[in-house]
Amino acid sequence: MFKIISDSACDLSDSYVREHDLDIIPVFVSYDAENYLPIDQVDRDEFYQKLVDDPTLFPKTSLPSVELYANAFRKYAEQNIPVICFTISIKLSGSFNSARNAKMIVEEEFPNAQIIVLDSMQNTVTQALIIDQVVRMRSAGLSIRDVLPKLDALMKSARIIFTVGSLDYLKINGRIGKVAQIGAGKLGVKPIIIMKDGEIGLGGIGRNRKKLRQSIIDITQKYISTLGKENYIISVGYGYDKEEGFEFMKDVEEQLDVTLNTDTNVAIGITSCVHTGPYAIGIGVIQKYETL
Numbered sequence: 001m002f003k004i005i006s007d008s009a010c011d012l013s014d015s016y017v018r019e020h021d022l023d024i025i026p027v028f029v030s031y032d033a034e035n036y037l038p039i040d041q042v043d044r045d046e047f048y049q050k051l052v053d054d055p056t057l058f059p060k061t062s063l064p065s066v067e068l069y070a071n072a073f074r075k076y077a078e079q080n081i082p083v084i085c086f087t088i089s090i091k092l093s094g095s096f097n098s099a100r101n102a103k104m105i106v107e108e109e110f111p112n113a114q115i116i117v118l119d120s121m122q123n124t125v126t127q128a129l130i131i132d133q134v135v136r137m138r139s140a141g142l143s144i145r146d147v148l149p150k151l152d153a154l155m156k157s158a159r160i161i162f163t164v165g166s167l168d169y170l171k172i173n174g175r176i177g178k179v180a181q182i183g184a185g186k187l188g189v190k191p192i193i194i195m196k197d198g199e200i201g202l203g204g205i206g207r208n209r210k211k212l213r214q215s216i217i218d219i220t221q222k223y224i225s226t227l228g229k230e231n232y233i234i235s236v237g238y239g240y241d242k243e244e245g246f247e248f249m250k251d252v253e254e255q256l257d258v259t260l261n262t263d264t265n266v267a268i269g270i271t272s273c274v275h276t277g278p279y280a281i282g283i284g285v286i287q288k289y290e291t292l
Contacts, residue, residue, distance in 0.1 A: 002082040002144040004134055005072055006120075007064055007095045008039050009088035010127040011237070011269040020135045023072050027088075027095065027271045028062040036062050039270050047270050048240045051278045058172050061274050063094040069102030077106050077113035082144045084151075086120045086131055089198045092275065114144065118151065121198035124272040125237035125284030126158040128264040133233070133289045153292045160195045161203060161219050162237070162282020163212045167191075169277035192216060193282075213248055213281065217255050220283045229256060231291045235264040240278040242267070248281055 005023040006012075017024055026038035031050070051057055069085070076083050085103075087095040099117045107113050120127045133154055137147050164170065167190065192203035192215055203219050206212045224232045236252055238245025245267070249260055268280055 003076050005085040007087050009271040011124045011266040012128050025064045025068050031059050033060045048278045059274050063098050066098045066101045069099045070105050073106040073115050077110035082114035084116045088123050089121050090119045122158050124268050125266045126160040129284050129286040132264050150292050157287035159285045161216045163192050164276045165279025166277045173275050233261045235261045235284045237266045237268045239268050239280045
């Protein structure tokens with residue numbers, strides 16, 4: 001048996017976290033870049049509403065501290081329980097560096113500790129999908145020794161294809177600002193963004209929201225056709241507009257002829273909202289671990 005830990009960028013529901021006995025390390029958020037609160041102390045819906053009500057508000061996030069990770073790792077090192085820890089892509093946050101430094105500290109105290117820290121190369125719904133596959137492996141009785149060889153291919157198979165409601169958050173954030181510059185001079189143009197292997201790429205541009213959503217489905221269809229849809233797990237992530245999210249889920253299931261993994265359909269959390277704004281929507285895809 002082993003423990004699974006993640007930062008809060010995975011956006012898994014509280015009920016999922018409890019059911020599968022996960023430890024979640026909070027990212028921090030601030031409205032004024034001075035006073036930071038752990039995300040688990042900020043109401044997600046209220047946060048979104050603030051951004052919808054005030055389009056000039058651009059919050060900031062801060063990575064989890066080394067101490068928070070070290071405290072979590074130490075608890076399991078004392079019990080001789082192996083740990084696998086996943087973090088948001090290092091391209092979006094320094095969470096991985098905090099976790100890696102914490103690992104080194106705890107391993108000095110407990111030389112026999114087994115602590116595996118991994119950059120998930122993903123965020124939100126696809127980070128959730130990666131963790132869910134590891135949960136499934138653990139539930140199927142796979143040991144950490146069985147799981148580790150599968151993780152690189154598992155994470156590389158993950159894709160998130162999404163669009164946003166405004167380019168402003170992408171521009172101001174800076175980490176994925178290059179994508180935001182595409183078509184920035186054309187009024188109303190929004191990008192379709194594809195995240196894979198930790199890299200952010202452009203999947204297309206458009207103005208009409210429904211057409212952008214359709215393009216997301218089309219890109220997903222092309223990707224899952226490589227091995228066949230039966231070899232993938234698919235979920236949806238949505239922002240402020242829950243009705244749009246549920247409508248999009250229905251469209252995805254009907255057009256791709258799949259059943260979404262409801263455990264990892266996520267209400268996109270605060271960390272991603274800071275980067276993309278309140279109107280992000282997209283599809284997360286990952287290969288089933290059994291097919292790797």
